[in-house]
Amino acid sequence: MTDRLYYSDSYLTEFEAQVVQREQVGKFLEVRLDRTAFYPTSGGQPHDLGSIEGHPVVEVVDGPDGSVIHRLEHRLPPARVRCQVHWPRRFDHMQQHTGQHILSQAFVRVASLATVGFHLSAEYSSIDLEAAEPDPDVLRSAEDLANSIVYQNRSVIPRLVSPDEAAKLHLRKPSRREGTLRVVTVEDFDVSACGGTHVRQTGEIGGIFINRVERLNRRTRVEFVCGRRSLHSHRRHTEGLNRIAKGFSVAPQDAPDRVEKQAQEVKTIRKRLKTKDQWLAELLAQDLFDRAPSIGEVRIVKHQTEGEERSFLTLLAQRLLACGPCWVVLGNSGEQAQVLLARSESLAGDLRPVMKECSLMISGRGGGSPALVQGGGSDPGRLPNALDRAAERVSAMTND
Numbered sequence: 001m002t003d004r005l006y007y008s009d010s011y012l013t014e015f016e017a018q019v020v021q022r023e024q025v026g027k028f029l030e031v032r033l034d035r036t037a038f039y040p041t042s043g044g045q046p047h048d049l050g051s052i053e054g055h056p057v058v059e060v061v062d063g064p065d066g067s068v069i070h071r072l073e074h075r076l077p078p079a080r081v082r083c084q085v086h087w088p089r090r091f092d093h094m095q096q097h098t099g100q101h102i103l104s105q106a107f108v109r110v111a112s113l114a115t116v117g118f119h120l121s122a123e124y125s126s127i128d129l130e131a132a133e134p135d136p137d138v139l140r141s142a143e144d145l146a147n148s149i150v151y152q153n154r155s156v157i158p159r160l161v162s163p164d165e166a167a168k169l170h171l172r173k174p175s176r177r178e179g180t181l182r183v184v185t186v187e188d189f190d191v192s193a194c195g196g197t198h199v200r201q202t203g204e205i206g207g208i209f210i211n212r213v214e215r216l217n218r219r220t221r222v223e224f225v226c227g228r229r230s231l232h233s234h235r236r237h238t239e240g241l242n243r244i245a246k247g248f249s250v251a252p253q254d255a256p257d258r259v260e261k262q263a264q265e266v267k268t269i270r271k272r273l274k275t276k277d278q279w280l281a282e283l284l285a286q287d288l289f290d291r292a293p294s295i296g297e298v299r300i301v302k303h304q305t306e307g308e309e310r311s312f313l314t315l316l317a318q319r320l321l322a323c324g325p326c327w328v329v330l331g332n333s334g335e336q337a338q339v340l341l342a343r344s345e346s347l348a349g350d351l352r353p354v355m356k357e358c359s360l361m362i363s364g365r366g367g368g369s370p371a372l373v374q375g376g377g378s379d380p381g382r383l384p385n386a387l388d389r390a391a392e393r394v395s396a397m398t399n400d
């Protein structure tokens with residue numbers, strides 16, 4: 001059993017310890033000490049980082065025998081060693097973790113919602129509530145209550161209690177552990193069984209802010225940030241919102257309505273554009289067909305558009321084929337070059353080799369069926385030449 005120094009002092013970052021066991025496992029040296037301030041990954045809280053004799057500790061886990069295993073990539077002597085816990089990461093975890101106790105209790109007080117899961121990731125923390133998504137009033141009330149506990153700078157006290165004593169405490173969540181229990185009390189607010197690291201006073205948490213709520217089957221995941229994370233998250237969100245507001249030339253608080261309005265407008269415009277494309281394809285097809293050169297009854301229609309969507313080429317080809325027997329040679333130039341070749345069903349000839357030749361000219365590729373091929377390439381400058389070549393090839397096929 002390793003003596004866990006963080007149980008009694010989560011602010012301890014420098015300590016000396018005796019190496020009691022070293023074992024090479026894969027690429028890591030697994031080190032056990034007689035005592036440690038390093039927190040191993042458990043209870044939703046990630047492990048600490050830091051160093052032993054100046055060598056980085058890359059991972060800390062609970063051993064099966066009650067020991068704490070420190071994983072290093074360097075050798076260590078079997079001696080007394082000086083150890084250092086990386087404080088910024090530890091303190092961040094203390095802020096998130098203590099914030100979690102308070103937020104979970106706040107949900108109990110505000111809406112009798114129990115927390116059934118906790119996760120602390122690099123970006124955000126989250127709790128899972130055993131409920132469908134709470135309404136915004138509940139979220140706001142819980143957040144308000146949690147922050148008032150922070151402002152009141154209440155004491156947070158960890159202590160060890162006997163099973164008898166534990167039974168008399170109103171733990172937020174019953175513990176399944178047997179024997180002596182570590183209990184963390186947020187003064188006159190929350191009592192939880194927990195082995196994690198916490199701040200001494202709630203004021204150190206800085207603030208508890210819910211960022212996002214996500215429905216997960218019958219549970220609800222509440223993502224939140226505390227401490228420095230909330231400052232960073234506030235900055236990120238404010239910068240994003242300000243950018244959007246600036247783009248629309250509106251005040252930040254008006255930006256969401258403006259974005260929604262814009263999205264609605266885009267939807268309406270797309271719908272109108274689709275209708276207009278159909279009319280345009282109809283008119284353009286008839287005009288191109290009438291003016292196209294013919295070999296006998298068969299027209300050879302060649303046309304290049306600029307900056308159209310691929311779907312417009314398809315639409316135009318459909319309309320052209322409906323006009324009468326023809327070969328269709330269409331191209332569109334934009335950032336990329338697009339080619340569509342088609343023929344009436346009544347004509348014979350395989351368009352695939354023609355497409356292959358065209359694609360090579362525009363540095364791209366394409367394919368399809370003998371009667372309809374499409375392709376694209378990265379050289380729009382050579383598109384007119386490619387279309388000319390395709391028109392020559394289909395003329396030759398008509399003459400055959």
Ligand SMILES: [Zn+2]
Pocket residue numbers: 097098101184194195196197198
């Ligand atoms: Zn805790």
